[in-house]
Amino acid sequence: MSPVLDAAWEGLLLVFAWPNILYPLAGTLAAMVFSLLPGVSGVTLMALAIPLTLSWDPIQVLLLFGALVGGATFMGSATAILLNIPGTAPNAATMFDGYPMARAGHAGTALGCSAAASALGSTFGVLMLVALLPLMAVLVPLLGPPEYLMLAVWGLAAIATVIRASVGKGLVMAGLGLLISFIGFDPRTAELRYTFGTLYLQDGLHLVPVFLGIFAVAEVIDLMASGRTTISGATRLDQLAGDALEGVRAVFRNFGLFLRSSLIGTTVGAIPGLGGTAAAFVAYGEAARSAGPDGRFGEGDIRGVLAPEAANDAKDGGSLIPTLLFGIPGSAGTALLLGVLALHGISPGERLVSNLSLAFVLIWSLFLSNWISSIVGLSSVNMLSRITVVRTSRLAPLILILSVTGAFAYRARFADVWVAFGFGLLGYAMKRYGWPRVAFIIALVLGSMFELNLHLTMRLQELDRIQLWTRPGFMLLVLLLGVTLWMPGVRFAAEAREMIGRARRRVDR
Amino acid sequence: MRLSRSVLFTLCLLAVVLILAYLTLGLSPTSRLVPLLVVVPLIGLLLVELKRGVGGADAEEAGAVEAGVEETDTGGRSERGVLLWVLALPALVQTLGILAGPGLFLLLYSRLRSREPWVFALTVAALTTLGLWGLFGLLLETSGGVGIPLLQGR
Numbered sequence: 001m002s003p004v005l006d007a008a009w010e011g012l013l014l015v016f017a018w019p020n021i022l023y024p025l026a027g028t029l030a031a032m033v034f035s036l037l038p039g040v041s042g043v044t045l046m047a048l049a050i051p052l053t054l055s056w057d058p059i060q061v062l063l064l065f066g067a068l069v070g071g072a073t074f075m076g077s078a079t080a081i082l083l084n085i086p087g088t089a090p091n092a093a094t095m096f097d098g099y100p101m102a103r104a105g106h107a108g109t110a111l112g113c114s115a116a117a118s119a120l121g122s123t124f125g126v127l128m129l130v131a132l133l134p135l136m137a138v139l140v141p142l143l144g145p146p147e148y149l150m151l152a153v154w155g156l157a158a159i160a161t162v163i164r165a166s167v168g169k170g171l172v173m174a175g176l177g178l179l180i181s182f183i184g185f186d187p188r189t190a191e192l193r194y195t196f197g198t199l200y201l202q203d204g205l206h207l208v209p210v211f212l213g214i215f216a217v218a219e220v221i222d223l224m225a226s227g228r229t230t231i232s233g234a235t236r237l238d239q240l241a242g243d244a245l246e247g248v249r250a251v252f253r254n255f256g257l258f259l260r261s262s263l264i265g266t267t268v269g270a271i272p273g274l275g276g277t278a279a280a281f282v283a284y285g286e287a288a289r290s291a292g293p294d295g296r297f298g299e300g301d302i303r304g305v306l307a308p309e310a311a312n313d314a315k316d317g318g319s320l321i322p323t324l325l326f327g328i329p330g331s332a333g334t335a336l337l338l339g340v341l342a343l344h345g346i347s348p349g350e351r352l353v354s355n356l357s358l359a360f361v362l363i364w365s366l367f368l369s370n371w372i373s374s375i376v377g378l379s380s381v382n383m384l385s386r387i388t389v390v391r392t393s394r395l396a397p398l399i400l401i402l403s404v405t406g407a408f409a410y411r412a413r414f415a416d417v418w419v420a421f422g423f424g425l426l427g428y429a430m431k432r433y434g435w436p437r438v439a440f441i442i443a444l445v446l447g448s449m450f451e452l453n454l455h456l457t458m459r460l461q462e463l464d465r466i467q468l469w470t471r472p473g474f475m476l477l478v479l480l481l482g483v484t485l486w487m488p489g490v491r492f493a494a495e496a497r498e499m500i501g502r503a504r505r506r507v508d509r
Numbered sequence: 510m511r512l513s514r515s516v517l518f519t520l521c522l523l524a525v526v527l528i529l530a531y532l533t534l535g536l537s538p539t540s541r542l543v544p545l546l547v548v549v550p551l552i553g554l555l556l557v558e559l560k561r562g563v564g565g566a567d568a569e570e571a572g573a574v575e576a577g578v579e580e581t582d583t584g585g586r587s588e589r590g591v592l593l594w595v596l597a598l599p600a601l602v603q604t605l606g607i608l609a610g611p612g613l614f615l616l617l618y619s620r621l622r623s624r625e626p627w628v629f630a631l632t633v634a635a636l637t638t639l640g641l642w643g644l645f646g647l648l649l650e651t652s653g654g655v656g657i658p659l660l661q662g663r
Binding site for chain 1: 514515518519522525526529532533536537539540543544547548550551554555557558561588591592594595596598599602603607610611614615618619622623625637641644645
């Protein structure tokens with residue numbers, strides 16, 4: 001066997017050795033429970049666990065932290081589907097279609113799809129990590145601001161697909177999202193923008209309170225104002241349509257989309273600083289684009305659950321590539337992981353890669369935790385779906401309190417609570433008067449990435465340090481963007497020609 | 510002429526964008542480059558939407574435009590009453606702190622709005638307060654040591 005496969009096998013044996021296996025199990029279950037609380041993610045749990053693990057064996061530490069990174073994802077999407085509250089920021093993309101499915105009484109199907117996409121997505125990410133570990137060491141340093149810029153543009157282009165119903169309003173919301181993402185320090189000049197002299201806005205608006213407001217609080221206001229008795233409209237569990245297995249089957253029916261989303265997740269995850277939120281949103285946009293006019297994205301299309309969930313879990317494998325190879329954290333979770341590794345005398349880079357079996361302990365733990373959380377999640381679908389038949393009068397105040405908890409737990413600041421409720425009112429008005437919230441959120445997430453990399457690319461170009469047209473990564477992304485924007489155009493043109501032809505035939509008759 | 514709520518909302522958005530445009534003009538040329546690229550077409554788009562709204566196009570779209578969102582039915586409850594209840598929560602949290610605020614809100618909401626029995630209202634409020642104390646008072650406070658203000662507002 002090759003050295004990589006030998007190390008993978010050795011790592012697997014270490015994971016399943018007694019009592020090592022208990023650590024990923026305990027870590028996954030703890031992460032699942034914690035991630036039910038919005039704003040308290042696996043990262044919070046990792047921070048809490050650091051002091052506990054100082055005297056532990058490095059293998060046990062790797063097992064626990066791998067599980068904490070992987071275990072939180074599924075439950076975060078469960079709250080997104082059931083309550084329109086994202087457990088973590090990347091789960092926000094799952095809400096766009098997951099919650100409408102729950103409202104239509106298909107919560108079980110959405111949860112089943114999410115669990116299967118999560119488990120299989122993480123498997124894809126780990127397999128890619130194993131296969132590409134040697135290759136990525138060469139490729140990752142070749143990606144720079146122009147490629148990140150194109151990735152942001154690719155994500156922003158998704159807006160063109162999700163706003164088909166009202167292009168004008170969608171573009172306004174996207175513009176507003178971009179403007180709000182510019183709040184705080186300018187990335188190039190460090191000049192303050194749109195802060196109105198307040199200290200709070202200098203770092204820009206944080207995404208968690210904004211997500212909680214735009215979706216959770218706004219949805220509660222709508223739920224209370226509408227007079228609906230429950231989220232799904234059903235009052236008994238047996239009145240809900242759709243089961244978890246139907247959701248699992250949807251992943252296999254849309255296997256091409258699953259593979260594309262997982263590939264996006266792994267690639268974006270491998271780029272330091274982008275993280276799961278960008279991965280989930282770019283994958284959602286790609287799914288909406290590729291579905292074309294047949295898609296019902298934003299109205300409860302199961303592909304809108306599949307794509308972000310697969311990407312979000314596949315990104316974990318990708319994010320370990322720069323973490324393990326170069327010691328560059330791709331996210332808050334991997335940054336904490338690096339800190340813990342350093343505390344235990346494990347330095348990333350060549351030394352960790354030369355001891356590959358230790359790296360594989362972490363990789364297998366991550367893989368195992370994703371599967372455990374998905375299996376536990378699948379087996380508790382019925383129990384979780386009960387939330388959608390709880391009376392509004394009892395559920396609404398609890399969701400509001402969860403939103404307050406999520407916004408406050410984030411940084412223990414009252415201002416975050418007000419931001420969440422302020423955006424809640426804005427989100428309700430958007431919903432009431434037909435302004436698409438999805439366009440606003442996508443632009444808000446990708447705005448700072450777009451601006452920073454645009455400035456960097458322009459500056460590098462001015463200094464003659466880069467030649468855009470000679471960069472294969474940039475050219476590939478330009479080509480992809482061109483194709484993805486051109487395809488819907490061709491389709492719409494063909495449909496328009498067909499309609500004109502039909503009208504002419506009717507006139508002739 | 511009586512403006513619809515939808516048009517008023519568009520006017521509010523336009524006012525916000527105009528303020529941001531004014532602030533953008535005060536920035537250095539480098540800092541305002543990308544914001545200007547966004548804000549100028551945004552004003553134009555909002556004016557078009559405003560014209561459509563005044564012309565009655567919004568009435569046809571009426572809330573059903575957003576993908577995935579069915580038309581909002583506000584026939585069930587008074588919207589103003591709902592908004593007051595929703596804003597009462599952050600106000601209570603700000604005044605009484607993260608432990609007492611949500612507990613009191615839940616008690617008042619359960620009794621006054623949902624008309625739940627006292628036993629149910631008190632139990633849910635007490636359990637919620639206990640859960641919040643466990644989260645902020647025990648777990649995050651002791652491990653994070655960030656000095657979370659539990660019992661006082663701002």
